[in-house]
Amino acid sequence: MPSDxxxxxxxxxxxxxxxxxxxxxxxxxxxxxLFAHVILHLNGKIIDIKPQGHPDIIANLGSHxxxxxxxxxxxxxxRSNFSLGNNDIEGIKPSDVNETGYLxxxxxxxxxxxxxxxxNRLRRQLQGSINLVSLRAMANRELxxxxxQEFVTLISNHYYHLRNLDFPILCSRALKGDSL
Amino acid sequence: xxxxxxxxxSVTIEGFRGFTEPQRINFDVKHIFLFGENGCGKxxxxxxxxxxxxxxxxxxxxxxxxxxxxxxxxxxxMELLATEGIWHIERRLRPGAERSxxxxxxxxxxxxxxxxxxxxxxxxxxxxxxxVIFAAQQASGRRPQADIxxxxxxxxxxxxxxxxxxxLERLSKLLEEQLSVRDELASxxxxxxxxxxxxxxxxxxxLKELLRNPPWGEGSPPTLVETSDKIINxxxxxxxxxxxxxxxDLSAKEVLENAEQLSEKLAKTSREVFxxxxxDLKDKAFALENLLQIIRQAEKRQIEMRQSIKQLEEQxxxxxxxxxxxxxxxxxxxxxxxxxxxxxxxxxxxxAEEFCRKFPEYCPVCMAEYTGDELIKKIERTISLATPQQKxxxxxxxxxxxxxxxxxxxxxxxxxxxxxxxxxxxxxxxAFSKTRLLLEVSEGLPLDQEIISKHLAVIxxxxxxxxxALKSKEAxxxxxxxxxxxxxxxxxxxxxxxxxxxxxxxxxxxxxxxHNxLKELLSLENTLRTIKENLEQKFNEAIDNALPKxxxxxxxxxxxxxxxxxxxxxxxxxTKGSGGSALEFRVGSEKIQGQLFxxxxxxxxxxxxxxxxxxxxVFSQFQAEALELDLLLIDDxxxxxxxxxxxxxxxxxxxxxxxxxxIIATHEKERFGPSVGKYFPMNDYKIFxxxxxxxxxxxxxxxx
Numbered sequence: 001m002p003s004d005x006x007x008x009x010x011x012x013x014x015x016x017x018x019x020x021x022x023x024x025x026x027x028x029x030x031x032x033x034l035f036a037h038v039i040l041h042l043n044g045k046i047i048d049i050k051p052q053g054h055p056d057i058i059a060n061l062g063s064h065x066x067x068x069x070x071x072x073x074x075x076x077x078x079r080s081n082f083s084l085g086n087n088d089i090e091g092i093k094p095s096d097v098n099e100t101g102y103l104x105x106x107x108x109x110x111x112x113x114x115x116x117x118x119x120n121r122l123r124r125q126l127q128g129s130i131n132l133v134s135l136r137a138m139a140n141r142e143l144x145x146x147x148x149q150e151f152v153t154l155i156s157n158h159y160y161h162l163r164n165l166d167f168p169i170l171c172s173r174a175l176k177g178d179s180l
Numbered sequence: 181x182x183x184x185x186x187x188x189x190s191v192t193i194e195g196f197r198g199f200t201e202p203q204r205i206n207f208d209v210k211h212i213f214l215f216g217e218n219g220c221g222k223x224x225x226x227x228x229x230x231x232x233x234x235x236x237x238x239x240x241x242x243x244x245x246x247x248x249x250x251x252x253x254x255x256x257x258m259e260l261l262a263t264e265g266i267w268h269i270e271r272r273l274r275p276g277a278e279r280s281x282x283x284x285x286x287x288x289x290x291x292x293x294x295x296x297x298x299x300x301x302x303x304x305x306x307x308x309x310x311x312v313i314f315a316a317q318q319a320s321g322r323r324p325q326a327d328i329x330x331x332x333x334x335x336x337x338x339x340x341x342x343x344x345x346x347x348l349e350r351l352s353k354l355l356e357e358q359l360s361v362r363d364e365l366a367s368x369x370x371x372x373x374x375x376x377x378x379x380x381x382x383x384x385x386x387l388k389e390l391l392r393n394p395p396w397g398e399g400s401p402p403t404l405v406e407t408s409d410k411i412i413n414x415x416x417x418x419x420x421x422x423x424x425x426x427x428x429d430l431s432a433k434e435v436l437e438n439a440e441q442l443s444e445k446l447a448k449t450s451r452e453v454f455x456x457x458x459x460d461l462k463d464k465a466f467a468l469e470n471l472l473q474i475i476r477q478a479e480k481r482q483i484e485m486r487q488s489i490k491q492l493e494e495q496x497x498x499x500x501x502x503x504x505x506x507x508x509x510x511x512x513x514x515x516x517x518x519x520x521x522x523x524x525x526x527x528x529x530x531x532a533e534e535f536c537r538k539f540p541e542y543c544p545v546c547m548a549e550y551t552g553d554e555l556i557k558k559i560e561r562t563i564s565l566a567t568p569q570q571k572x573x574x575x576x577x578x579x580x581x582x583x584x585x586x587x588x589x590x591x592x593x594x595x596x597x598x599x600x601x602x603x604x605x606x607x608x609x610x611a612f613s614k615t616r617l618l619l620e621v622s623e624g625l626p627l628d629q630e631i632i633s634k635h636l637a638v639i640x641x642x643x644x645x646x647x648x649a650l651k652s653k654e655a656x657x658x659x660x661x662x663x664x665x666x667x668x669x670x671x672x673x674x675x676x677x678x679x680x681x682x683x684x685x686x687x688x689x690x691x692x693x694x695h696n697x698l699k700e701l702l703s704l705e706n707t708l709r710t711i712k713e714n715l716e717q718k719f720n721e722a723i724d725n726a727l728p729k730x731x732x733x734x735x736x737x738x739x740x741x742x743x744x745x746x747x748x749x750x751x752x753x754x755t756k757g758s759g760g761s762a763l764e765f766r767v768g769s770e771k772i773q774g775q776l777f778x779x780x781x782x783x784x785x786x787x788x789x790x791x792x793x794x795x796x797x798v799f800s801q802f803q804a805e806a807l808e809l810d811l812l813l814i815d816d817x818x819x820x821x822x823x824x825x826x827x828x829x830x831x832x833x834x835x836x837x838x839x840x841x842x843i844i845a846t847h848e849k850e851r852f853g854p855s856v857g858k859y860f861p862m863n864d865y866k867i868f869x870x871x872x873x874x875x876x877x878x879x880x881x882x883x884x
Contacts (some may be wrong), residue, residue: 110380111688124706131363131366133366133369133698136695137702
């Protein structure tokens with residue numbers, strides 16, 4: 001068993017503690033901010049992070065412009081199916097071949113993981129709600145794993161001052177390209 | 181002119197709808213007109229032909245049986261003329277049967293399968309009434325036994341796309357099924373994952389609880405091997421004490437159980453041994469203490485008794501003035517004798533005195549005459565002297581008697597004391613005997629209170645030593661128990677960790693095959709969706725491409741049938757999506773450019789009836805050159821038509837009959853009859869007129 005599996009599960013406890021200290025909404029913003037740093041760690045450049053409106057994050061990764069809608073699914077509402085609004089989907093609709101839209105869902109249940117689904121795969125699922133497990137099956141597996149790994153490393157390295165990293169701090173540092 | 185391979189030659193009908201006894205209608209010419217009033221049985225012939233070819237799949241077939249026909253048979257036999265001879269198609273609904281059966285026989289009388297003869301038999305039309313029936317082996321791709329009764333289906337058939345809507349529907353159904361299967365699988369995975377998470381959470385809570393007070397104390401947790409080693413060493417230690425051995429092939433848990441059993445056994449044995457020893461010692465000490473107590477008390481009482489006897493003896497000595505009781509008794513006897521004598525003398529003196537006083541002249545002894553004065557005086561003096569002496573003697577005797585009584589009493593007490601002393605001695609001897617027995621001291625060896633006390637102290641010392649030893653054993657046992665408990669907790673820790681690892685593995689990689697299955701399902705779903713979307717797109721494109729030409733054909737036939745001048749253009753429009761519900765008839769006019777109308781809003785009844793006939797005339801022409809069976813069955817086509825339009829209709833029918841065989845039933849003999857000859861060559865058609873209808877005999881008709 002790889003040793004980092006334990007770390008993945010430990011990150012859940014860290015996040016649970018963090019979540020207990022704030023509202024779900026604040027927690028969601030922080031995860032959005034942290035995800036921007038995940039993109040940074042993947043050698044991306046953050047162009048914009050929107051506290052409101054769509055998409056949540058705009059970033060450049062390689063030659064592609066990423067339009068990312070971030071959603072956080074916490075354990076207690078996990079059982080209900082995941083539903084997306086039209087705005088969520090339309091916000092990440094690519095306008096040309098150089099753009100890629102992603103829905104980035106953070107599943108807080110053990111082990112915490114990122115699920116990144118491309119717009120093209122998602123648009124066909126607009127009718128009704130979709131099970132999170134199905135969403136995972138639609139996801140870009142490699143990118144999702146990469147983001148999860150980076151996220152786990154990020155949380156493990158910064159857990160001691162995680163509660164001080166609020167959304168504005170996370171955003172400003174991500175936009176400047178500064179690390180945490 | 182195109183000519184179909186088969187031509188309907190005759191129809192024999194028995195027990196079908198209005199028909200009872202078998203009746204044969206010979207079609208020795210190509211086209212047949214059936215004229216008769218409503219309800220006289222002409223429509224039954226049109227229906228019989230259709231039933232013979234297609235049966236009645238959607239409804240209970242028993243409804244075609246004539247209820248008044250007692251044999252209960254229901255049969256239609258069609259003779260088809262081909263170049264090689266006469267073929268038969270027979271459909272029969274046996275008495276009591278629910279479904280009919282069809283048989284086809286070739287000119288040699290051999291039974292053939294319908295799929296061999298008419299693999300693509302199809303019809304266009306409503307459930308009852310007018311039909312276009314056609315079959316063509318060459319029409320590749322057409323579905324066997326297609327029921328293309330709806331207009332849009334005919335259009336798809338014309339476009340060779342009749343299977344596409346069905347395919348799209350099946351794709352939609354398949355997609356729905358896929359979606360349902362996928363949702364079910366996803367939900368199952370979700371449930372399983374949730375269960376694993378719940379279990380993981382329980383394990384983590386247990387681990388957290390255990391780690392609050394780790395059994396290994398401070399420092400990092402031991403490995404399972406380390407814990408196992410500790411357990412084995414610990415068990416070895418106990419086994420050595422218990423003079424036992426351990427099986428090293430057992431699991432650490434089992435070895436620990438062995439250790440616990442050995443420890444319990446040792447504790448039990450040592451407790452039993454010590455308990456017995458302690459009980460024996462305590463019993464001995466108790467008994468010895470009791471005996472010592474008895475000896476002490478007896479010896480004390482012995483001393484006291486002896487002192488008491490001595491005191492009593494001294495008292496006797498004092499009481500008896502140093503004399504013995506015998507001496508005292510002798511003295512007492514002597515005094516008593518003296519007193520007795522004195523009393524006798526005194527008595528005599530008193531008698532003598534009394535005598536002398538009474539008889540002063542006589543001697544009281546010898547009775548001689550005697551002057552008694554002197555005697556009296558002497559007697560008086562004797563009496564006076566004797567009385568105090570006697571008194572003194574009496575007093576002395578009383579005093580001595582008292583002393584004697586006391587002495588006797590004391591003596592009795594001494595005797596009693598001596599008896600008691602003897603009793604004490606017996607008790608003492610008994611106590612010493614018992615003590616000797618208890619202490620196993622032989623008779624020859626000295627034994628006294630001091631020695632007994634020393635023995636008792638030794639026994640009490642042994643009890644104390646024994647109790648200390650027992651406490652020590654129990655403390656050791658408690659220590660083992662504590663170790664066993666700690667080892668057990670350590671093992672529990674390893675078990676939790678192992679479960680945690682296993683559950684974490686299950687959550688991360690364990691369900692991967694199931695997730696992959698879900699991915700495959702999704703991939704299939706996407707493929708199906710893509711196929712469906714592409715098919716829909718191509719299908720709609722094909723319809724959109726075909727519609728302009730088709731609209732021209734519809735308009736042409738419609739114009740010929742109605743002579744319309746107001747709304748002379750017919751258009752089929754595809755409103756949205758695909759499928760029949762999206763194809764609608766519209767009419768328009770050259771005069772009102774760019775606008776289309778719903779026929780029911782702008783056409784009169786006659787025009788609408790004509791419009792309904794348009795598809796039959798248009799589609800009956802399609803592939804006429806390739807058809808094997810080409811029938812146009814029309815039941816009451818001229819409803820709402822005026823005479824001029826009946827003419828137009830006959831003209832159109834004449835066009836259609838260039839390839840198709842017509843069988844036309846109408847109650848408008850007056851309007852049709854005069855004109856039929858104008859449009860059909862005399863030898864090509866035959867008119868049957870229906871006279872009457874009898875419930876039991878069926879319809880009556882004759883060829884004109």
